[in-house]
Structures are given as structure tokens and as C-alpha cells.
Amino acid sequence: MSTTWLISGPPGCGKTTWILNTLRDHPGPCGYLRLKGTSQDGLEQGCDAGIDRTWLQDQIPALQDLSTSQHRTAAADRINLIELQQFQAPPEEAPEAIDPAIQSQLDTLQLRPDRCLHFGRDPELPGQDTLAFNRLEAWSLSLHNSVWDPNSLSSFWFELVNGAYGDVYRAKALMNLPDGRAFFCNWIVSQQGSQFLPLERVEPPHGRPKRSSELVVQGNALNGIGIQTTIDDCLISDDVLDMHQAPMRDQQPESTLTR
Incomplete structure (x- = not known):
């Protein structure tokens, strides 16, 4: 079975850099997707303009785009990393705590995260650039x-x-x-x-x-x-x-x- 992680955090915290390093260290096939985040009162989402995907695919040419069905195949040594700009941490790490609007996107793509990590909550992720925004x-x-x-x-x-x-x-x-x-x-x-x-x-x-x-x-x-x-x-x-x-x-x- 492949492993799928949802990596979330506020703007600029280092999500894409962490994903790049993790994918480079992985010896098997890998996939990537950036989901459309949700805005909150006074906190506007940055446009998903394809910058992160283009940068990652340039650095890792074999990286597969999880937005297309032919790249969502299961493999024992495969890792899929899903990036999400999210201002506040979910109440818990369990996939069941995913925001319904985000879960709807995942369901459409038939992706089910095995683990959800959030910058500023989980110690596995660096926290030096994790900022709290009141208005954006x-x-x-x-x-x-x-x-x-x-x-x-x-x-x-x-x-x-x-x-x-x-x-x-x-x-x-x-x-x-x-x-x-x-x-x-x-x-x-x-x-x-x-x-x-x-x-x-x-x-x-x-x-x-x-x-x-x-x-x-x-x-x-x-x-x-x-x-x-x-x-x-x-x-x-x-x-x-x-x-x-x-x-x-x-x-x-x-x-x-x-x-």
C-alpha cells in the first residue's frame, strides 16, 4: 500500500521546502498535490497558481501529479504528499478531523490521508517560520x-x-x-x-x-x-x-x- 500524508500550515511556514526534502529522501515513487484552502474572516487564501507544483516537478522530474487519476496508483514503496494552506490547526491529527470542504476535495480525487501533520502543532515539522495571522x-x-x-x-x-x-x-x-x-x-x-x-x-x-x-x-x-x-x-x-x-x-x- 502507498502512504499518503496531508501537510498543512499557515502561509510561509515552510510546507513546500519540507515536502521537497522529504520527497528527495524517499527512495521509491512519489506523488504531490496542492489542495485549495479555505478562507476565514479577515484571512484570505493565497491563489493556488501552480507555483509549488512547478517548482517541485522541476526539482524532481519523476514526481507524479495526484490531480490525475493515472498517477494515483497504489505501490508498496510509494509516498503521496498533499499540501494545504491552513491558518489554524485541526483539533487533532486524525484524518476524521479534516475540514469538510477539504475532505470533499479529497473524496473527489479518491485520496484518503493516512496521517495529517500541521506546522505549529506537530513536533516532526519545523516551527521557526510558523506565524499567526489576524488579518491577511x-x-x-x-x-x-x-x-x-x-x-x-x-x-x-x-x-x-x-x-x-x-x-x-x-x-x-x-x-x-x-x-x-x-x-x-x-x-x-x-x-x-x-x-x-x-x-x-x-x-x-x-x-x-x-x-x-x-x-x-x-x-x-x-x-x-x-x-x-x-x-x-x-x-x-x-x-x-x-x-x-x-x-x-x-x-x-x-x-x-x-x-
Whole structure:
């Protein structure tokens, strides 16, 4: 039989990092799913924009997506980890204590957790970044096909996490650069600084990248219009992108260009 765990906790507590390390240490097949969390009075859920899944699948190419039925097969050495943003801990670890709205999602996918772990309650999980939020807004933006000017990205992210667009407590994103690289950008108010972690996959220099690119922000008094306006000034045009990519295309072997 496979093992299925539900891993929950508040924004920025380290769920995805813990899941990545756990999956890397597992010798057998593994699956992943992020569930849609529930909002509470004054506490707005961050959008599930696919950032976590994209990052994990880049780091673990064999990782299977549990949202599709063909990947929910049972195996003796298989582990499935389900991620859930949840502001408050369930009253107990038993699966019977799962919120009915969450249980409905699990039932639809025919997934039944063997164990439920929550950051801030269970000692197996680190607790240094587990924050209690009294009020939290959420804002998100799809950046599909967008490519950033590298210097502008650095300036924008510095402004974002230092209060230029409201009190940001949590920010994460997948950002594309002109040379085909992408970065998982990650920040939480309890940390000393931001993480800029490169994805393994580099896109070929042939137009705009096809992979996921998203931004999710949580905080208070967020200025979404200001964020959007600044981002519009930071993204590069087709002509500028082609100027960056042309030298890379010239360096590629002819056989690669004709694929």
C-alpha cells in the first residue's frame, strides 16, 4: 500500500521546502498535490497558481501529479504528499478531523490521508517560520509568456518585500529571464532575506517561454494597481527578447536549431 500524508500550515511556514526534502529522501515513487484552502474572516487564501507544483516537478522530474487519476496508483514503496494552506490547526491529527470542504476535495480525487501533520502543532515539522495571522489579504497575477529584464526584476522584488506596495508578509513567484532561465522567488516576513532559486530546466532561445510564471502576494493594504503598473514597466518586448536570444541561437549546433 502507498502512504499518503496531508501537510498543512499557515502561509510561509515552510510546507513546500519540507515536502521537497522529504520527497528527495524517499527512495521509491512519489506523488504531490496542492489542495485549495479555505478562507476565514479577515484571512484570505493565497491563489493556488501552480507555483509549488512547478517548482517541485522541476526539482524532481519523476514526481507524479495526484490531480490525475493515472498517477494515483497504489505501490508498496510509494509516498503521496498533499499540501494545504491552513491558518489554524485541526483539533487533532486524525484524518476524521479534516475540514469538510477539504475532505470533499479529497473524496473527489479518491485520496484518503493516512496521517495529517500541521506546522505549529506537530513536533516532526519545523516551527521557526510558523506565524499567526489576524488579518491577511491576497493578490496574484499570471505572468504567462512574460519575460523580465533582470535588473528590473531585482529592483521590483526589493520594493515589493520592503513595503512599496503595502505590508507584504508573504510573496512567491516563478519568473522568466531572457536567457531561458527561471527563478523560484520566495520571501516570508520572518526570514532574513529572499530566496532566488534557479529552475533546472532552461528554455530554448526561440521566443517566449511556455512554462508557468506566476506571482502570489499576501499581506495588508496591498496596492495591486501599483504592483501591476510597475511589472508592466519591467517586462521586455518581443524585439528586446529576440535581441537577447539571437546570440544564443547562433551558438547552438545546426542540428539543435532544426528540431
